[in-house]
Amino acid sequence: MDLNEVVSGLQIQLITYLDAITKQDNFEPAGILYLGLVDHIVQEKKNLSEQEIQQKIRKNFKMQGLILADVTVVKMMDNQLEQGDSDVVPAGLVKDGSLSKKSNVASKEEFEILQKSVQNKIKEISSEILKGNIAIKPYSHQTRTGCDYCKYKAICMFNPNMKGNEYDYIKHKKNEEIWNDITK
Ligand code: SF4
Structure with a gap:
């Protein structure tokens, strides 16, 4: 997930849904995920085993987004993940069982900061519209x-x-720079 597009107001849909549901039912965020639905047909020149087909389908349906930085949550989203990159979600595990550096994850506090930042962006956009x-x-x-x-x-x-x-x-901007900006 490109945080540049989230904080600039281009990709606010998922965070807005998350914000609404966490407030309404006092839930905690586990992640915001999406996948493209274009052309998910497995095409191969050679015959594949059922297992290989399943693997390729899973890869094609790999989701994008941001997940709570919690190994249990990541494993609940991909219950076959032991080590390496997940084929299902944008996260992975290293040898000692912790999340890999490549994982697209955020803490509960970071999700809250992101939600606040998107709320402010929506207010800013609304106010500009009302000003004409x-x-x-x-x-x-x-x-x-x-x-x-x-x-x-x-x-x-x-x-x-x-x-x-x-x-x-x-x-x-790089993600670290964006987190710095929105946590100020
Ligand atoms: S209507 Fe808006 S989005 Fe479409 S081409 Fe014109 S400026 Fe671009």
Whole structure:
């Protein structure tokens, strides 16, 4: 999960759901996960055993997101995980049974900080809308822009090469930098 997109307000859906459910029922977060549903058919030139097919299916359905930094929770999400990267969730275990450095995890406190940061972002966006700010300013983040899949390109007249047309550039930061920013 790209935290740049979460804190800039582009990817706030899952954190917002998490925020709503944890408040309503006093639950604690275990993670926010999603997976792409495009083209999950296993294609191979050779015959595969049932086990190999299952392995490939699991790999294709590997979820993205952020999980609570808790080995028990990670193992409940992938009950076959013993060591190495999980095929199911964005986490892994090292030899001594702890979470690998590559794992995409956050503590309960970090989830709370992220929830607060997204709440503030929603307030900020709402306030801009109420002020009547409807400027055409699609985001631009690394290689992607808000216009990439837009059907209205031909009629909206937005052209970043023209004076007065400008993207809302999102400065890419490393996760550690983002955590530092939002915990200030
Ligand atoms: S092409 Fe135009 S309407 Fe579509 S996202 Fe970009 S600025 Fe908005």
